[in-house]
Amino acid sequence: MNPDEAARIQPPVIAVVGPTGSGKSDLGVRLALELDGEVINADAMQFYRGMDIGTAKVTLAERRGVPHHLLDMMDVTEEASVSDFQSECRAVIEEIHSRGKRAIMVGGSGLYVRAALDVLEFPGTDPVLRKRLEEACATVGLGVLRERLHSVDPESAARVADARRVIRALEVFELTGRPFSSYMPKREYFQPAVQIGLDVDRTQLKERLAERVHRMVDAGLLEEVRRLDEQGLRKGKTASRALGYAQFLKVLDGDIGVAQAAEETIVATRQFARRQLTWFRADPRIHWLDWQDPELVEKAAALC
Structure with a gap:
């Protein structure tokens, strides 16, 4: 079967995107119920077992019987990889479609969404070369490496500035x-794919995000961070930087109080939500729908 024939047979992958706190998880579940689908997580922090409260991970009750994939598949000490996610997500999509179901990817990690869609x-790595x-x-300074990069890849040299990215660009070359x-x-x-973006009222979203953080604190976020710290959270390059977790680790260290960590x-x-909006707004293929539209599910399903 050639790619064109496969494209005609396979339904498009559905991706629900937008800023954190906009209701993506709920829409994903409701679309799955409407379209006989299954949800694939594309939120990098929800890959981690035990990171439940601080990532607003959908509970079993909230999933309403809809199968969810690529949740709780990593320990907090492991580093998330976009290239690994790409292969794993595409394999899950193929498996879901093979059973006649619809694959619905949900998440706000923009690079992960693009990697799948x-x-x-993804070029490989070489630890010896990197070192x-x-x-x-x-030894010789970043300036010398930047000059070397400019001679072989002027486009990257103009786009990257910090040492880590300059080194990565030279490593790839x-x-x-x-x-x-x-x-x-x-x-x-x-x-084939359809991306649905949730268009938010930014003032309302700011208030909603503040309320959500306070609910997380009341639900036991500090205790969750304490438990994960005992499991090696600080050793994880990805998990330890997660929103809320990085701040509440400072509470455990006695550097700040709970109120300051929450603030x-x-x-x-809020800053992360703005970056997400900037990322997704740059993609002209996304169909934007009002996050509070009473006919949101029906309009989203009509696009799929």
């Missing part, structure tokens, strides 16, 4: 012989 390659470049940066910029994603779907989490969450 779009034609996107050599890091040592060179420490030395490994593959291709400039790092050649791996930048294009807005081209890997397979810092609110500020950080």
Whole structure:
């Protein structure tokens, strides 16, 4: 079967996107019930077992019997990988479609969503080469490495500034012989897809996010962070930076109180929501629907 024939047979993947706190999880479940579908998590922090309260992970009751995939699949000490997610998510999509169900991806981690939906390659890594470049940066300075990058990949040199990204771009070039910029994603779907974005009232969202953080605190966020700290949360490069968890680790250290941690989490969450909106607004393929429209489910289902 050629790709065109496969595209005609397979229904489009559905992706529900938008800022944190906009109701993506609820819409995903309701669409799954409407369309006989199953949900695939695309929120990087919800990959982690035990990170429930602080990530607003959907509870069993909230799932309403709808199967959810790629939740609770990692320990907090493990590092999330976009390339691993790409292969795992595409395999789940294929498996769901093979059973005649609809695959509904839900999440606000923009790069993860694009990795699953779009034609996107991930060049490999080489720890030995990476270490050599890091040592060179420490010895001769970042400026020399930037000049080297400019000579082989001027487009990346103009886009990256910090040492980590300069080193990564040089690593990719030395490994593959291709400039790092050649791996930048294009807005081209890997397979048929429909993206539905939740269009929010920003003032209302700010208030909603503050209320949600306070509910998390009341529900035991500090105790959850304490338990995960005992399981090695600080060792995890991804999990330890999660909104709320980074702030409440400081409470455990005695640096700040619960009230200040909550306020810092609110500020950080609002900033994150703005970045998410900027990311998703840049994609012209997304169909935006009012998050509070009483006919939201019906309108979303009509697009699918």
